[in-house]
Each structure stands twice: as structure tokens, then as C-alpha cells.
Amino acid sequence: MHALKRWAHKLCPSRRRRKQKQEDDEREKREQQQQDAREREKLKQDAAREREQQLRMLLTLRDLERTMDPLIAAQVYNKKHSPIGQLPEELLLQILHHLGDDTLTLYCLRRVSRTFRRLINLPDIWEPVLIRLQLLRECCYSLGCITEHESMLPGIHIHLAQRLQKDGMCDRCISWCDVPGGPGSRLTCQFRSLDSGGVRLRCDACGSEQDVQAFPSSDQQPDKLGERRCLACQGAVQLCEHVHICWATVEAHIADWQQRRPGDWQGCFDHFDVIECHDPSHDTRCTADEAPTWPRARLRAAGFDPKLVVLNLEWEPHSGLDIFTFLPGGRVPAPELRALFRRYRQEGQPAGVLLPSYPSNPLPEMTCFDPNKCLCLHYEMGDNGKKPLPSAAASAKDPSGQHIGKFVHDEEEVKCGALHYHGRRYGRGRNGAEVSMIRHWPRGNYKREWGCLKTKYQRDVLVCKKTDSDKKLTPTHEWLHAMDPDTYPRPHDGYTLPLCKDKGCMNYYKRPRSLTCINDTCRPWKVC
Template sequence: MEQANRLKQRLQRDGMCDDCSIYCDGPVSGVSRRIAHYWCSEHNPNRVFQTHCKFQQPEGVHIHCKCCGEYHDIISFSREEATRNTRKCLGREGSVRLCEHVDITWSQIEEHLTKWNTHAPGQWKDCFDAFNIQCEHPSHDTRCMFEDIPTWPRACLKTSYYDRRRVVLSLEWAPHSDTDYFKIKNNQVPASQLRELFKKYRLGAARIFLPAYASNPIPEMSCFNSDKCNCVRYETGQQDTGSSPSNLETLQCIAGHRLRRNYGWGHNGQQVDQISHRPHGLNQPPCLITEYKRDIFICRVDGKHSAFGPTHEWFHAMDPDTYPPPENPRAIPPCKNELCMNYYRKPQTYRCLSSHH
């Protein structure tokens, strides 16, 4: 165990930029750098980098949020708001981004849910059908034919995939590649073509729907496993299986791949599906639709609601640029270097003291 922890320490430190790695080099002076949760040193080889919740702390102080009517951990407020009597939590200061053009605030969701809860309690289907936010910026419309439905990113309310008692905010976008995009070689799609396609998507809404890791800047490529499938041709490192599918089978195979990150429970999970689209008929080249989804827990359908406050999942789903950094003296200051493992937008599996399960 000690050797494994030492290896973890080295890998974690190597993944940080020079400014952040000082927090892993051992005891340092100054309160601002005495970071117990992130301290890794040879003096204590069992301490490795732990991903703790940035909105909660063990035995934290809780203060009242005037807007929610509830108590939140003090680090769920900005420094300025924490000192005010009429304070509001970060969940009401920040917003969830649908794309680079549209933000969704908790007040928009709260207003809608409160209205339906007052006038039509229990009518969840009607409530869901009446909520729809989408961005109609031309850059998002990638449909193959004018007659097709525009491919706008949208936010809607629905029940979660695995638990129908949970209401989630579902973010969805499904851009098209177009039927002329893929130039198949030797009955395989070159991985470079897929990378370029996903890079184009990531210039827009895809980077919001599916955040990237420093070690994996194009996470969409994780849909494809070269050990199990021969429809994608990687430039190096792929063994020849001895057989190749036809062009039609290749694109059908590409369309069957999926990436899932904790999706289906409302825990801010993500899912990407590759779907075949044939706007010109079965015998014509297909288009590849990349369907992005993200789910954020909002409330339960089986409870009586007098108020709708931001959920813990909402806090983590908010874009870090839309609210002040939490005042947390026990955490490393967020890093703006996207190659650092402490990058402030890096997706992470966070450990929380409590959550809506």
C-alpha cells in the first residue's frame, strides 16, 4: 500500500503545473499553503491527492441562505455574500451553461417548478413539456438537409434514466457530420478524421456537454476501442485483425459506439452516442450523428414541495466562470492552466458529505 501511494503521489505531482505542484512537495509555511487535503510528501506516504467536494467540508460551519430559506456550508457562499444578512448561495449566483451563448439560472427552473406546483401539483408530464430552453445560433445547426429538424442545443426537464422518481435537467445536443465527411480507406475510418470532427464540435457546445481531461483532450475518442472493433484505423499501435468490414458495415459499426460517464442518476453525468443517419436513403452514404447528453438532479416527483432550492448536483454542474470561487481555505486555489490536473474546469468524481440519492 505504501509503495502504491508513493506512485500515486508522483503521478499526481507530475500532472500538476509548477505553481500547483508546490502543494505536494511537503510541509510549507503559511496558512494559505497548509493544504491538508492535498498534501503529499515523503514524510507522510499514505497521504495522496484526494478529490473533495469544493462546496462542503467535514464538520463545516453552516449559515442561512436568505433566498433558499435553508442552511448551506459556509464555503457554498462567496466571501462577500457570507458576511451579509441577506446573503445568497453560489447556487443562485452561478449558472449552468447550455452553450457559449446561453446560460440557465436556478431562478428560471425555480420559477417554472413553483408555477406548476401551485397550479397543477403532480402534473409532471405537463410540467416537463412546458419547459424548453434552446440556442438557435447558426453555428449549432448542422442538419444535413433543410427539411430536417434544426440541431439546436436544448435543455429540458425529464425523469432520470435509472430512477423515475428523480427530475433532472437534461442538456442535449446532436450535431451531424454530413454525408460527405468520411473518406474511408481500406474499409476503415481513419482516426484522424474522427478527431478533426470532434475538435470542430469542441469549438462550440461539445466542450460544455463533455468536459475534457488534460490527459484526454478529445474524450469523444474514448467511444472507440481498437481492441474490440476494427472499424476505426489508428495510425500506429493497432494490430491487423486479418479482416475488414465493407464501407457500409464500417459506418454502421461507427454508429454503434457509446461513452458513458456516470450518466443516468442525475449526478451531472455525461453520455455520448454515435448514431447513423441516412437522409438520402439506405443505399447512400450515411451521416454520423454525435448525440451529447448531460443530466443534473433537480428534485423528486414523489415529494411535497413548498420551495425549490439549488441541489448539490446543480452546484457542481455550474460553470466556474459564472460565480466567484468558493472561499475554501482547505483547497488548492483553482488553476487556469488547462494542462494542469488542478485545472478549474477539469471534470472530477467528487466526494460529498451528503447528496440527493
């Protein structure tokens, strides 16, 4: 009987179905595991192939740069070594037309090479994009979701900033960005909660109420006992490696002056004790009888909005006399200028603090010398080119056939069409920065054929509005973004990227984030 029951149980239809289902599930599981393994292997192979291509590209570029300027080498590489750059223009046009209404991709392609820019600027490709953007902007204006000063649709602007951000990241940070919904999947302000109605806490040091993310993790509990201090009261704005400026210093001076002479802002600016760093490495004056070139911080009104009070940080290093090799026509070899700016950006110097660099633009000072407008620089062509770039320098010649470009301009003589200036929102009270160039003669040496090059770095940090004089000053949101990350404890959250100590990464922890926070909203701004 026992054997008969066992056989009956074995031959039961429900038993067979359960067993069959179990076998099917196990088979599907094995197949899924095998498919996942194949996909992982494919990803590894693709990554290895991509690294190999990048290495090959870098080796080719380095080889080209032995005989020509890096700017020329990049153009030669695009023309002679880039697989897509070597395609016939007829085929490139077909590819561009196939992209259709992918505005973001077309916008990015316009910026990678002269060929793509010329082709995309053709009316049948670019004009429909402009019309589409204009219609979308008008729709947004009517809904009140975009300001009249925005040049791009918000969604496109955000996605473009995310691409630029990711493009310059190290492999570790890129892996964070690839996680759906992870900390790198969006550009967010580290001092604001994602929830617009987030918790706000009161700071016992400055008396302000701020978002919970503007406090260190140890002070984010609403029922915390003891003193609670916001990050703005703990951190400091950096002038150089040796000097930091805390909020209490600025707030104390303004509060004291407004009690004595309310409304006299110019007097407040004039009586502020200018903060300077007297480290010998910062003094680059040409002669001993000139004023030292110390980096300094002072209060002033914002350049484009005098109703705003800013802390202005500046440094004006001098190149020194007779350090450049002037070629016929008064032009300077571009490598000599790059070497000068690299010296300004050495460890401990203020240039990297006042005008941070980005992986896509490691020497933003060179932006002052636009090769399409500037006549001041000479770019070595090497064996791959017999004539200069198609730029302003190619046509700006005097009757004798010599280039008439001068190394920067002075008040008496302007022969170069470039402004020798590069700005990032400077003068608007939004943590802007700028750099400008001018030729300089030391006292008594004005008649020298060549003086030195004076580079002026400036950065401003919003302190308050002039209308705030009748109430207690509290740290601005811009002050939080301007602080040196090494001077305050970073709050822990799940939606900002982890700290990165790789200086070559776009997410390097001391590099300002590409965000501008206005009226409780944070949006990306263009990095250049």
C-alpha cells in the same frame, strides 16, 4: 585588579562552555545551510533532468507521429524507446514481485502499457491483490463504511484519484500538491467545510440552509447585515458559450406547475419551455429541410432512476455528408475522426461544456471506438509495423479476406462489436455525461451507401426528487458543482487549490473536479 578579573572571567569554565556551545551551534547551522543548499541544487538538477527526459520523449513521439497514428506511436515508443519498457520480461517480473502488496502501484502500472497489463494479470501477481482487496472490502462492509457498489477500497480509491489528479497538473499546481497539509494534499469539495459540523447559514433568496462554503466570502459572516445569497442563486449552469440557466428559472416552473397540478411530473416536463441556443455556429444539419441542431436544455426524469428530476443538456451535431475517406472494408482513417471532434470542441461550441475533456483524454469521443472491439477505424502503422493492432479488427474478416467493419451501425445492419458509447455516471442524477455515435441519413437519402455521423452529447444535473413536490425546492449540491465558475464569486479557503487558468492543467478552473458528493460525503470518482 581589573586585568586580573578579566582573565578570571575569561578562564571561567561556564564561560568556556557557553562559548563552545555557541561555536557548535554556529557550525551546525552552517552545515545545515550547506546541506540544504546541496539538496536544493540536487532538486534543481533532478527537475532539469526530468524536463530534459520529457522533452526528449515528446520529440521522439512527434517524430513517430509523422508516419503513424498517435495511438500506434505511443505503443511503439513504449516498446522501442522507453528505458523500462525495453527491459527483459524476466527482470520486469522480478520488479513486479518486489512491489509485493503495493496494490495502488500495481493498479497504476496495469494501465500504462500492454506489456505491464499482461504481466501483472498473471495469476501469481494479480490474484493475491484481488484476494487482499476482497478481504478488505468485506471488512469494510461489516463496519458499514463502504457501499456495495464500490469497486475499490475507499483509501486506495482516494489515493488513486489524487495520483490521477496530480499527474495531469501544471508545474504550479503540482508545487501546491507537494506541500504537506497544503491545499493540494487532499481532494476536497469546495462547497463544504472540512469540519462535518461546520457552520450552516440561511440563504435569503432561496430559503435554504447550506454550508458556509456554499456562500461567497462576503456573505460568510453569521452576523452579516442585509440580504445573504448563496452561490447557487448567483451562479448558473452553462449550456454553451451564449446561454446560461439559473436556478430561479427551473425552480419557478416546477413550483408553478406543482401548485396547478400536483404530482403530474410528465406534464411538468412537457410544458417546460425548452431552452435553446440559436447561434448559427451550432447548426450542423446536413440539409436545409432537417431540423436545426440547436443545443437544448429540458426537464426530464433521470434515465436510471425515474424518481429523480434532472435538467438534461444535449447537443446532436452532424458530421455532414461525404466528409470521410472510406478505405477498403469500410474503415475510416482515425485522424479524420479526431479532426471532426476537435471541431466540435472549438471555442464556443457545446461539446467541451457537456463532456469536458481531461489531460489524459483530450478527445473522450474517441473512447467510443475501442481499438480492441471496434472495426470502424484505420490506424496508420507507418514503417514500424506491418500488421494492425492485436484487436478485434485483426480477426473480423469475411471469407474473401476483406475487413467487414462498417462505419458505425444502423438499425438494419450491425457488423461492429463496439457500442460506440462513452458514459460518465449519466442517468443517475449525479452530474453525469455521455456521448454516443450513430450513422444518420438525411430525409430522402437513406439509400446512400454512407450517411453522416451523428454525435449525441448529453449531461444531466440533479434538480430534485419527485417526492419533494410537497415542499419548497432548494438548490441541490449537484447544482453547485454543475455551475459555470465564471458566474459566481469563488469562496476563499485554505484547503482547495488556487484557480488555474491553464487549459492543459487538470486543475483548470472550468474543469469539473473528480468528486462525487453523496449524502454529505465527498469521494473521488474515476476520470476517463
